[in-house]
Amino acid sequence: MIDGQTQLVGVMGWPIAHSLSPAMHNAAFGALGMNWRYVPLPVHPTQVGAAIAGLRAMGFRGCNVTVPHKEAVIPYIDQLPPHVARFGAANTLILHHDEHGQCTISGENTDVQGFVHALQQSGVDPHGRQVLIVGAGGAARGVIYGLCQAGAASAVVLNRTPERATALIADLQMQACETALSADALTVHGLERHANEAELMINTTTVGMWPHADASIWPDDRPLPRHLVVCDLVYRPLETRLLQQARASGAVPIDGLGMLIGQGALSFQMWTGIWPPEEVMRAACESVLFGHQGHRDRAEAQSGHGAA
Numbered sequence: 052m053i054d055g056q057t058q059l060v061g062v063m064g065w066p067i068a069h070s071l072s073p074a075m076h077n078a079a080f081g082a083l084g085m086n087w088r089y090v091p092l093p094v095h096p097t098q099v100g101a102a103i104a105g106l107r108a109m110g111f112r113g114c115n116v117t118v119p120h121k122e123a124v125i126p127y128i129d130q131l132p133p134h135v136a137r138f139g140a141a142n143t144l145i146l147h148h149d150e151h152g153q154c155t156i157s158g159e160n161t162d163v164q165g166f167v168h169a170l171q172q173s174g175v176d177p178h179g180r181q182v183l184i185v186g187a188g189g190a191a192r193g194v195i196y197g198l199c200q201a202g203a204a205s206a207v208v209l210n211r212t213p214e215r216a217t218a219l220i221a222d223l224q225m226q227a228c229e230t231a232l233s234a235d236a237l238t239v240h241g242l243e244r245h246a247n248e249a250e251l252m253i254n255t256t257t258v259g260m261w262p263h264a265d266a267s268i269w270p271d272d273r274p275l276p277r278h279l280v281v282c283d284l285v286y287r288p289l290e291t292r293l294l295q296q297a298r299a300s301g302a303v304p305i306d307g308l309g310m311l312i313g314q315g316a317l318s319f320q321m322w323t324g325i326w327p328p329e330e331v332m333r334a335a336c337e338s339v340l341f342g343h344q345g346h347r348d349r350a351e352a353q354s355g356h357g358a359a
């Protein structure tokens with residue numbers, strides 16, 4: 052029941068209707084018997100400052116930030132840890148209210164740690180590993196930053212537009228990342244060669260995302276290397292064509308919900324001080340993705356990639 056004591060958190064984005072985060076967080080609040088609620092906040096790009104002033108004024112305890120606002124919120128944050136300032140994007144706001152009506156906002160980026168947490172939950176520690184990343188967009192940036200922090204030995208970035216991969220690693224190299232970074236064009240030959248050398252392959256592109264669920268970055272006529280752990284950030288559908296190919300080849304598939312849950316669990320803990328039940332969060336996401344009858348092909352949303 053919502054009453055006078057209910058504490059509010061939410062997620063701001065544009066659009067926001069596709070987000071799994073309200074279902075995921077509210078399920079965790081329910082399971083823990085906490086009088087908190089998590090609401091979707093559709094915030095037009097012209098209204099980011101006003102929306103943050105509204106969070107302060109209305110006593111929100113926290114807020115997630117998703118596409119396209121992760122960079123735009125930075126100037127409105129009062130306390131920004133150096134690693135978030137360097138990264139230049141925040142996905143979590145923590146609001147501290149005092150009895151005089153003052154509110155201080157601190158910012159974090161749980162996408163980065165959430166990704167590493169998700170890998171570790173699947174039994175994969177990126178420390179010392181050789182990693183192949185496909186894609187060079189915003190999601191790739193968070194993944195590579197996380198891999199640098201986790202001490203991966205090397206990361207090769209392949210992208211359809213190779214200049215974007217080169218620019219991305221140049222930017223990360225300026226930030227004293229000790230992981231050996233390199234960039235190349237995404238070609239079938241290059242993909243196969245690098246996949247044979249890597250231990251972990253991560254798809255950060257939108258290839259294979261609903262409604263193009265038949266697409267894959269990997270060619271259909273060859274198996275994936277058996278030794279590879281294959282992680283796909285796409286979670287609509289949950290088992291992408293790439294993960295089907297990985298499973299059929301004897302490689303280890305890791306689905307995209309882990310990262311969503313990892314970043315969500317870290318944000319939840321920052322707001323409440325409590326680590327949420329991750330299995331409850333996953334079940335809530337799956338229930339939205341598959342419908343209550345378990346229809347795995349029910350996918351009415353526009354997006355299903357990365358975080359929040």
Ligand code: ATR
Pocket residue numbers: 185186187188189190191210211212215237255256257258356357
């Ligand atoms: P996000 O912030 O979610 O990473 P993005 O910045 O739009 O989204 O990046 C999407 C990534 O998917 C890019 O690496 C993009 O490649 P380009 O930089 O060449 O555009 C990649 N991508 C999208 N569609 C693709 C396709 N059909 N084949 C290969 N790569 C694709």
